[in-house]
C-alpha cells in the first residue's frame with residue numbers, strides 16, 4: 001500500500017474531525033430533548049448551546065477541506081440513541097476518544 005502524502009493525511013484527519021462534529025450536532029440535539037424534567041433542565045440547555053457550537057466547528061472544518069481541494073464528507077460518526085438521560089450523558093464521553101473523563105468525586 002502506497003504511503004499517503006502529508007496533504008492527504010491532513011485531509012483524512014479533517015474528514016474524521018468533520019464526522020465527529022456531525023455526530024456531536026446530532027447527539028446534542030437529540031439528547032437535549034431526551035433530558036426532560038427539572039433535574040436535567042440545565043444540562044439540556046447546555047447541550048443545545050453546544051449543538052450550535054459544534055455546527056460552527058463543522059462549518060470551519062468544511063471550509064478548510066474546500067480550501068485544500070477536498071469535498072467535505074456527509075457522514076456522521078454513529079450516535080448512540082437512548083431514552084435514558086443517564087445513558088445519553090454517558091455516551092457523550094465515548095464520542096471523543098481524546099476527551100478526558102471527569103474525575104469521579106469521592
Ligand SMILES: [Fe+2]
Pocket residue numbers: 021024053054057058
Ligand atoms: Fe466541536
